[in-house]
Amino acid sequence: MIRLDIDLSYLTKNFEIGTQRLNQYGAKSIDEIMEAEAAQGNTRAEDFQKDVLNDPKQILKLFKLSNAQNRYAILSNMNSSDLEYLVQFLEPGELQMALMFFTKEKILNLIYDLPKNKICSILFQAFSTEQFLKMIPEKEIDKFFESDKLDKNKILDYVKTIPPDKLNKMVEKYMFQEEGKIQENNNWSNEHVVKWLDQLKPDQFVKALQCFEREEKMGLITDLTKKDKSLFTEFSKNALTIPLRQLDKPDIVKNMNKLEPSDLIKMVNELPDELLAVAVTQIDPQVFAEVLCKNFQDILSEIGIGNI
Secondary structure, eight states, X not given: OEEEOOOHHHHHHHHXXXXXXXXXXXXXXXXXXXXXXXXXXXXXXXTHIIIIITOHHHHHHHTTXXXXXXXXXXXXXXXXXXXXXXXXXXXXXXXXXXXXXXXXXXXXXXXXXXXXXXXXXXHXXXXXXXXXXXXXXXXXXXXXXXXXXXXXXXXXXXXXXXXXXXXXXXXXHHHHHHHXXXXXXXXXOHHHHHHHHHTSOHHHHHHHHHTSOHHHHHHHHHHHHHHOGGGGGGSOHHHHHTGGGGSOHHHHHHTTTTSOHHHHHHHHTTSOHHHHHHHHTTSOHHHHHHHHHHHOHHHHTTEEESOO
């Protein structure tokens, strides 16, 4: 039995059942009360199922579904699959609010499980490209250059704009790492460095890029991703989620507003039943009445009167 604070005046006005008679029915559900009334000759009660339980507007009024406590009382009596079904009727903002029931660590784990492009939609709501690149370890930046999605010609175009002293410093570091040579007084022109880079084998080319100072690496990545934002997905999930760990839980959730409702629904459905029932209580009362009418007649038949 689901006990609700229902609209008693509705029963008195529409079915001529007074408070004293309602008291006599004790623990019966309203559905059972109407059956008993019909058996005693109350002709109005005979049509209760058709006129009330099959009409969302009447369900909304009789069961006072605008009252959040009444909605919760019904929802807390539903099983996991029913609650998960109802989550789809929440608005995106309500789904985001429901995420606040999770711990910060759980939210970060849920984000980690998303495809990289969706992680990026959260990350770059909160941080600029420059902030992101400053916050991740340099090894993650170096790993980016190992991607086969990078356009070598675009990289070389950017290298042409780097100051000669920075280029020569990169060449010196590469030569020392790869060949054990110390290049002293190296004064290659930009054109010379670009030509040298162009003739390197793919794995050597990557190692050369990794020999730039962090500032030049960041500038190169910023230039490449400005032309093709999808390249951000060449970073590891670990790199993409590191900055999010610096945010408080409300700020993480706030920046999830670009996710598809289907993504949020999947996350919210991981809540335990007792919290899922609280989350679904946010549902629009009219929508709730319509869904109850269409899919949960068994639940409606279990509703009884809380206090008379």
